Amino acid sequence: MQAYRLYYSPGACSLAVHIALEETGAPFELEQISVRRQDNHGAHYLAINPKARVPALAIPGEARVLTETPAILTYLARRHPQAGLLPPDDPLREARCQEWLAWLVGWVHGVGYGEFWRPGRFLGDASVHGAITAHGRTIIEAANAIIEAALGDGRAWAEPHGYSVVDPFLLVLYRWGHAIGLDMDRHAAWGAHASRVLARQATRRALESESR
Numbered sequence: 495m496q497a498y499r500l501y502y503s504p505g506a507c508s509l510a511v512h513i514a515l516e517e518t519g520a521p522f523e524l525e526q527i528s529v530r531r532q533d534n535h536g537a538h539y540l541a542i543n544p545k546a547r548v549p550a551l552a553i554p555g556e557a558r559v560l561t562e563t564p565a566i567l568t569y570l571a572r573r574h575p576q577a578g579l580l581p582p583d584d585p586l587r588e589a590r591c592q593e594w595l596a597w598l599v600g601w602v603h604g605v606g607y608g609e610f611w612r613p614g615r616f617l618g619d620a621s622v623h624g625a626i627t628a629h630g631r632t633i634i635e636a637a638n639a640i641i642e643a644a645l646g647d648g649r650a651w652a653e654p655h656g657y658s659v660v661d662p663f664l665l666v667l668y669r670w671g672h673a674i675g676l677d678m679d680r681h682a683a684w685g686a687h688a689s690r691v692l693a694r695q696a697t698r699r700a701l702e703s704e705s706r
């Protein structure tokens with residue numbers, strides 16, 4: 495099999511895709527894109543992904559990169575079913591995973607962390623950026639409480655059937671909570687979940703390679 499190429503940034507949402515790729519066992523290459531220094535807006539990456547975001551996945555034989563984390567995760571799970579990253583042949587169980595992804599990516603990441611880290615994305619007027627950042631933090635904290643309550647019922651993974659593409663995304667958000675200075679120790683069930691994701695070989699390999 496020819497190798498995938500993942501365009502990523504260390505610790506960004508692309509980490510969830512990186513972990514999923516490791517779970518599949520399929521060959522892949524990495525190309526680091528700096529989202530902080532806005533290098534991704536350079537001509538090289540814009541030609542690859544006009545949306546100028548990571549992750550993007552180059553698929554052998556496919557002219558356009560695949561973008562949008564839920565789409566990439568779903569593709570990898572379905573393309574490599576032996577990895578068990580989505581429940582097989584069960585529309586409701588898959589829909590539950592998509593329900594998580596849509597909310598985590600669209601609301602918690604897109605709006606919560608978007609407002610927190612990039613208030614200028616919402617309004618150009620710098621005088622209101624402080625209020626937008628504070629609003630983003632409120633969204634994140636409310637979402638974190640919902641995640642903790644869901645994981646607090648004793649399940650090992652986001653969906654009770656077993657590990658899925660949702661779990662590495664939850665790890666990304668757990669790390670981001672720490673990164674913005676939230677007291678993540680308040681979320682004991684989520685912390686235990688993060689430890690379980692971190693204990694997987696695929697996660698270890700992805701994190702080790704992103705720290706190099």
Ligand SMILES: N[C@@H](CCC(=O)N[C@@H](CS)C(=O)NCC(=O)O)C(=O)O
Nearest residue numbers: 506507529547548549562563564599
């Ligand atoms: N909806 C996209 C969001 C991707 C996204 O916002 N990625 C961030 C990193 S976590 C990024 O590339 N940020 C660069 C920027 O804002 O300039 C997805 O689900 O993949």
